[in-house]
Structures are given as C-alpha cells and as structure tokens.
Amino acid sequence: MANRYCSLVLVNSTKKRFMSTSNLKTVITESKKEIPIVKGLPLVGTMFSILAAGGGRKLHEYIDKRHQKYGSVFREKLGSVDAIWISNPLDMKLLFAQEGKFPKHILPEAWLLYNDTYGQKRGLYFMNGKEWWKYRQIFNKVMLKDLNVNFIKSYKVVINDLLNEWELSNGQVIPNLIADLYKISISFMVAHLVGRVYDDCKNDLSNDINCLAQCIQKVFQCTVKFTVIPAKTSKLLKLNIWNDFVIAVDNSIESANNLVSKLMSLNGDGLLNSVLNVHDIPIDMIKRLMIDFIIAAGDTTAYSTQWSLYTLGLHKSIQNNLRHSLLKTDFLECDYLNNILKEVLRMYPLAPFITRIPPSDIYLTDHKIPANSLVIMSMFTSSRNGKYFNSPNEFIPDRWNRLKNNKYNGVNEPFATLPYGFGARSCIGQKMAHVQMCLTLSECIKRYNIHTMQPVEIALDLITVPDDQINIKIHKL
Numbered sequence: 001m002a003n004r005y006c007s008l009v010l011v012n013s014t015k016k017r018f019m020s021t022s023n024l025k026t027v028i029t030e031s032k033k034e035i036p037i038v039k040g041l042p043l044v045g046t047m048f049s050i051l052a053a054g055g056g057r058k059l060h061e062y063i064d065k066r067h068q069k070y071g072s073v074f075r076e077k078l079g080s081v082d083a084i085w086i087s088n089p090l091d092m093k094l095l096f097a098q099e100g101k102f103p104k105h106i107l108p109e110a111w112l113l114y115n116d117t118y119g120q121k122r123g124l125y126f127m128n129g130k131e132w133w134k135y136r137q138i139f140n141k142v143m144l145k146d147l148n149v150n151f152i153k154s155y156k157v158v159i160n161d162l163l164n165e166w167e168l169s170n171g172q173v174i175p176n177l178i179a180d181l182y183k184i185s186i187s188f189m190v191a192h193l194v195g196r197v198y199d200d201c202k203n204d205l206s207n208d209i210n211c212l213a214q215c216i217q218k219v220f221q222c223t224v225k226f227t228v229i230p231a232k233t234s235k236l237l238k239l240n241i242w243n244d245f246v247i248a249v250d251n252s253i254e255s256a257n258n259l260v261s262k263l264m265s266l267n268g269d270g271l272l273n274s275v276l277n278v279h280d281i282p283i284d285m286i287k288r289l290m291i292d293f294i295i296a297a298g299d300t301t302a303y304s305t306q307w308s309l310y311t312l313g314l315h316k317s318i319q320n321n322l323r324h325s326l327l328k329t330d331f332l333e334c335d336y337l338n339n340i341l342k343e344v345l346r347m348y349p350l351a352p353f354i355t356r357i358p359p360s361d362i363y364l365t366d367h368k369i370p371a372n373s374l375v376i377m378s379m380f381t382s383s384r385n386g387k388y389f390n391s392p393n394e395f396i397p398d399r400w401n402r403l404k405n406n407k408y409n410g411v412n413e414p415f416a417t418l419p420y421g422f423g424a425r426s427c428i429g430q431k432m433a434h435v436q437m438c439l440t441l442s443e444c445i446k447r448y449n450i451h452t453m454q455p456v457e458i459a460l461d462l463i464t465v466p467d468d469q470i471n472i473k474i475h476k477l
C-alpha cells in the first residue's frame with residue numbers, strides 16, 4: 001500500500017512539484033511503522049546527551065549517530081525542539097510533495113524574539129501564508145525564471161576589485177578571508193540590485209557596504225551564542241549576549257536601510273528597477289524585501305565561497321583541471337566548474353538541516369506524520385551517506401559526470417543533497433549565488449594557484465562553518 005502511494009507521489013512530484021494531498025489520503029489510510037522515540041527528560045528532553053557529545057557545534061554528528069542507531073526516521077526532543085528527524089531522500093521527496101501551498105519552516109528563535117519585541121517586519125524568509133506567496137511569485141519571476149545576465153559586467157567589477165586587493169598579500173596568508181567574502185557577497189547583491197551603474201557609484205557606496213558587511217558578520221557571531229543559552233532566557237535575564245544581539249541587529253537593519261535608500265535613488269537598471277517599475281509594491285515593502293535579500297546573501301555566499309576556495313586549495317590536480325577547462329569554456333558553460341560547486345555544497349551543506357511544519361497529516365514511505373509536527377531533514381547525514389554517494393567523504397567532482405544511460409558516475413540519489421532546499425520555499429537567491437560563486441572561482445583559478453595551509457573540520461554555528469580559521473595563500477601564475 002505504502003509503495004503504491006510512493007510511486008504515485010514520485011511520478012506526480014517530478015511532473016509538477018506540488019500536489020494536493022487530498023486525493024492521496026484515500027490511497028493510504030494507515031502507516032506501517034511506529035516512529036522510534038529517543039527517550040529524554042520531561043522538560044529538556046535529551047539536551048544533556050547533546051551537551052556531552054560536544055554541544056550544538058557538533059549537532060550534525062550527533063544526529064548522524066542517532067540515524068545510525070534508530071534508522072532514517074526518529075523522534076527526539078532536544079531542549080525545547082521536539083522534532084521528527086528524517087534522512088532518507090525518498091521521504092524528503094514525499095515531505096516536499098505534501099508541504100502544502102504555503103510551506104512553513106522554523107526560524108531562529110532569537111530573530112523571532114527580536115521582531116516581536118521591537119515590532120520589526122521582515123522579508124520573504126520570515127513571511128508566511130498568502131503574504132509570502134504574493135511576494136514569492138513576483139520574485140520567482142525576476143530572480144529564478146527570467147534571471148537575465150546583464151549584471152555580469154558589474155559582478156566582474158566586484159571580483160576584480162577583491163582580487164586586486166588580494167594580490168597585495170604577496171604570497172602571504174590572506175589576512176581577512178571571511179570578512180572579505182562577506183564584503184563581496186554584499187557587493188554582488190548591490191551590483192545585482194543597481195545593474196550597470198554599479199561601476200560608477202561603487203566608491204560612494206563602499207563605506208556603506210563595508211559597514212553593513214561588518215554588521216551582518218556581528219549579527220551572525222551574536223546569534224551563534226544562543227546555542228549555549230537560549231535567546232528567551234538571555235532576554236529574560238538581561239544577559240549581555242541578548243543586549244549585544246539587539247545592538248547588532250539594530251545596526252544591521254539601519255545600515256541596510258540606509259544602503260537600500262541610496263540604491264533606490266540611483267535609478268539603475270538592475271533588479272530594484274525592474275520591481276519598482278513593474279509591480280505595484282509599496283516602497284516600505286520593497287525596502288523590507290531588499291534589506292532581507294542583502295542580509296540573506298551575506299553569510300550564505302561568503303561561507304560557501306570560503307568552502308569552495310578551501311577545497312580547491314587542498315586539491316592541486318582539480319585546480320589544474322579546472323584551469324584547463326576554463327581555457328576552452330566560458331565560466332557559465334563550464335560543466336567541470338559546475339560539478340566542483342555541486343560537490344562542495346554536497347560535502348559542506350550550508351544548511352545542514354532543512355525544516356518543514358506540514359499543515360496536515362503526511363505519509364512517508366513507512367510512517368505517518370501528524371499535522372503540525374516539526375520535521376527536520378538531516379541534509380548532512382544524507383549527503384555523506386555511502387548509499388547515495390560512492391566514497392561519500394571524498395571530494396570527487398567527476399562523480400557528477402553523466403554516463404551514457406544519463407545516470408551520474410558516482411551518485412546514486414542526487415536528491416540526497418539539496419544545498420538550496422527544494423520546492424516553493426527553496427532559496428530564491430540560488431541562481432544569483434551560483435553565478436557569483438562560479439565567477440569568483442573562475443577568476444581566482446585563472447590568475448592564481450590556491451594553497452590551503454591546513455585542513456579544518458566542520459562545526460555548526462547555525463550554518464556549516466569551519467571549526468578553525470581557514471588559512472589560504474594565493475600565488476600568481
């Protein structure tokens with residue numbers, strides 16, 4: 001019965017990504033298996049076990065071990081988070097297929113508390129229901145469907161400025177790697193918003209961009225501290241970590257607001273102009289959405305680019321192959337570069353967990369999940385699983401080459417890695433992030449040999465970060 005249900009969903013979900021579940025409920029009426037429950041204490045659940053296993057920074061490893069012990073679906077209450085954890089890509093497909101018309105994810109507690117306390121209204125990531133869908137549709141069109149490539153010239157200005165600065169490091173370790181990558185992530189976003197006028201106004205904007213990059217990095221550093229003492233408790237006890245967080249968020253929203261006001265007055269030909277002219281969106285709402293795009297772009301693109309440079313710096317022969325491929329192919333057409341990025345994001349998924357709260361009961365291969373449960377997809381576990389990827393802990397871009405039968409060379413289930421999520425609520429910035437990272441890597445590799453000084457491990461600070469500073473040297477070719 002469950003198998004019939006599955007194949008029905010899979011056929012449907014590949015044809016059209018979303019489907020109504022109402023017709024499916026008649027297909028299956030009962031689930032086959034109970035969901036294993038990891039037992040814990042009444043209030044804190046298994047919080048002490050995770051603390052003993054290295055704390056929140058090692059959550060990906062802790063959950064990975066749980067999946068090894070309890071299987072691909074289990075329930076565990078970690079502190080205040082009572083969730084059903086899933087790691088089987090087939091179940092993930094089923095979950096996405098039944099996520100509802102207005103999919104819901106959970107948001108960082110500290111951000112919600114800040115928004116509630118100060119009445120702050122935010123952009124797409126924080127919206128829900130019809131309001132979210134209204135704006136999501138507008139931006140799907142201009143950021144995913146009809147993304148034009150006019151902004152590439154401005155992107156090239158951004159990356160050239162950075163590489164000219166890096167050249168001054170003269171063979172030494174790049175001193176502020178992650179801070180520089182935050183700066184270019186925001187500059188790329190600004191270039192995208194204003195289009196071709198970026199080159200003319202970049203000097204006037206550079207202080208605003210630098211200031212905002214520092215603010216966003218500070219917000220990230222403050223948010224991470226709530227993994228030890230939750231935001232609610234910190235606020236209640238008036239702890240410094242809450243006060244520092246509030247100051248950092250105030251500063252980042254204020255400087256993003258100032259920057260967006262300036263960008264709007266420039267009258268460029270970028271994304272900002274296309275939404276201002278075409279859609280009847282109130283100015284306040286445009287600002288809200290743009291501010292959040294800029295903030296969302298900061299951490300994500302900065303850390304993914306850092307992981308890409310790090311990995312290339314460890315693999316000289318892959319660097320050489322890439323350089324060779326880029327002699328023959330434009331960076332946007334280069335399959336090898338594409339494979340490298342897929343492989344980096346598989347091994348270092350920025351979002352190691354993706355969450356959904358389905359509005360009605362949903363049916364996985366063997367389990368029924370009650371409506372309104374928190375379901376967490378363990379992307380780190382699935383993307384490092386030998387069942388889905390041959391030699392999963394090795395960096396092998398060629399695994400993404402297609403064979404004659406159209407299957408991948410070393411990938412048995414591509415759905416086991418979803419760096420940008422999937423479905424209606426997947427990353428709206430994925431296309432632009434991809435182009436930005438392709439350009440950054442291709443310009444670096446055409447000019448330099450990249451050398452990573454020492455390997456690092458993965459840690460979780462909400463997103464996947466290195467457990468130590470990444471030290472990279474570049475040598476001009």
Ligand code: HEM
Nearest residue numbers: 105125293296297300301304350351420421427428429433
């Ligand atoms: C390598 C870079 C990036 C990665 C790995 C990444 C990853 C993700 C993921 C996994 C989600 C889905 C969350 C969910 O399903 O609940 C997401 C959502 C989102 N991302 Fe990205 N992202 C990246 C870059 C960007 C950029 C450059 C922007 C700027 C526009 C952006 C804006 C957003 C927004 C606004 C959402 C929320 C969408 C919604 O709720 O409808 N991201 N991102």
